[in-house]
Amino acid sequence: MAASDKPSNVDLDVIIIGAGISGIGAAWHLGQHHPEKRYAVLEAQEGHGGTWRTHRYPGIRSDSDLFTFGYKFKPWMGKPIATGAEIQQYLGEVIAENGLGQRIRYGHSVVSAAWSSADRRWHVVAMHQGQAHRFSARFLFMCQGYYRHDDAYRPEWPGMASFKGAIVHPQHWPEDMDLAGRKVVVIGSGATAATLIPAIAKQSAHVTMLQRSPTFFVTGRNADALADTLRQLDIPPAWTHEIMRRKMLADRAAFTRRCIAEPEVVRQELLEGVRAALGPGHDADVERHFNPSYRPWQQRIAFVPDGDLFAAVRDGRASIVTDEIESFVPEGIRLRSGQVLEADLVVSATGFKLSALGDVDVSIDGKPLDFAQTVAWHGAMFTGVPNLAWIFGYFRFSWTLRADLMAEFVCRLLRHMDDKGVDMVMPMLRPHEQHMARLPWVKEDNFNPGYLQRGVHLFPKQGEHAPWVHSQDYEWDKEALPRADLEDGSLSYR
Known part of the structure; x- marks a missing residue:
């Protein structure tokens, strides 16, 4: 039974x-x-x-x-x-x-x-x-x-009914979604957007991350040298797990304390990490699109494993726009600046309730x-x-x-x-x-x-x-x- x-x-x-x-x-x-x-x-x-x-x-x-x-x-x-x-x-x-x-x-x-x-x-x-x-x-x-x-958060913007494309929320992603050849705008810049964009950039014609304000990001290899060494030495899995837990916790606690004690120093370190991940020619992008007004860890810092989000931007498969939405229009989204982002699909990665x-x-x-x-x-x-x-x-x-x-x-x-x-x-x-x-x-x-x-x-x-x-x-x-x-x-x- x-x-x-x-x-x-x-x-x-x-x-x-x-x-x-x-x-x-x-x-x-x-x-x-x-x-x-x-x-x-x-x-x-x-x-x-x-x-x-x-x-x-x-x-x-x-x-x-x-x-x-x-x-x-x-x-x-x-x-x-x-x-x-x-x-x-x-x-x-x-x-x-x-x-x-x-x-x-x-x-x-x-x-x-x-x-x-x-x-x-x-x-x-x-x-x-x-x-x-x-x-x-x-x-x-x-x-x-x-x-x-079952009830995601999505603001109501003017003109949504006039948009000729589709609007979806990541929390309710259709299983049969076809992205091939489509221009996609992802509204939001948190962990969901940072996860989603590299994945759909591989399938769509182009994807734009539209954010009202920036998010702090940190990047690094999706690997840990100490864990790899412990496993190579055939250390029992339970020991490796406990050692790595303690290491990760100590690192996280130290970083959190630094965010409170010297927030501007940490801010510059985070921006330097993004600058290095994006490569030459993106200095203006870093200041505009990756430098939040709040201090580090006053909101969640999104981790980008292996820099996949930045690779998508660097390769031209994705781009970032920092602006506010004025209204939806039939062909996409009109911004406060007057720019229109053309889109076949809008993904509202706008959070939850x-x-x-x-x-x-x-x-x-x-x-x-x-x-x-x-x-x-x-x-x-x-x-x-x-x-x-x-x-x-x-x-x-x-x-x-x-x-x-x-x-x-x-x-x-x-x-x-x-x-x-x-x-x-x-x-x-x-x-x-x-x-x-x-x-x-x-x-x-x-x-x-x-x-x-x-x-x-x-x-x-x-x-x-x-x-x-x-x-x-x-x-x-x-x-x-x-x-x-x-x-x-x-x-x-x-």
């Missing part, structure tokens, strides 16, 4: 929502630390992978190294930057090697989760093949990510949850919300680093609850914290890309001091979360 065919109305210890990289990791940790627990993973899609399943545009790849984006318990054996297909295969191996497939119920889209204090349970409704299936569980582990897979708790209808004892009015405990649990944890990863470090930390924390919390003989835990502000300032989930001077500014109002607040700080700092979290005091009065047990 397939997991999705199992009967509903099931009572469990833990429900994990989402079978992407967070949910699969959570299931592995739960199985390792709590083999006695009854749990299931509810996944809306018909297969595993989350982002790596729903995003199928040409060239899709990670923008974090797989030594840290991969799990700490599963050695990565490939190049540092992996394709979407390689990541899917890696996740499939984790599922197969650990018997997780029997725990995952595919095609189960969770629509509501209601907490009942009377029976100390979450009551979850998931739609499967048009029918409502009901589950209950002691603990709810939200692992759906933080954006809407944020989603809090997967847009699940959550209620506590019959009252709808206003998630934005809660305060986050270590960015993991939330005031007034019992027996629930939500994985929200890092912007500057690999997402999976926090997914691993969070899964270990939830397992520790469940063990603590068992030892205490309690069945309910909920963060609660202590008397001296009642009037503590409420700060945004992520402060604007810390990290401020457009997608976050558009949706941060949906997310919980953070406080002024621990345990109410959401640091977005792996170096902090790796020390703080495993040692978080579960008996300091900030968690209420019943």
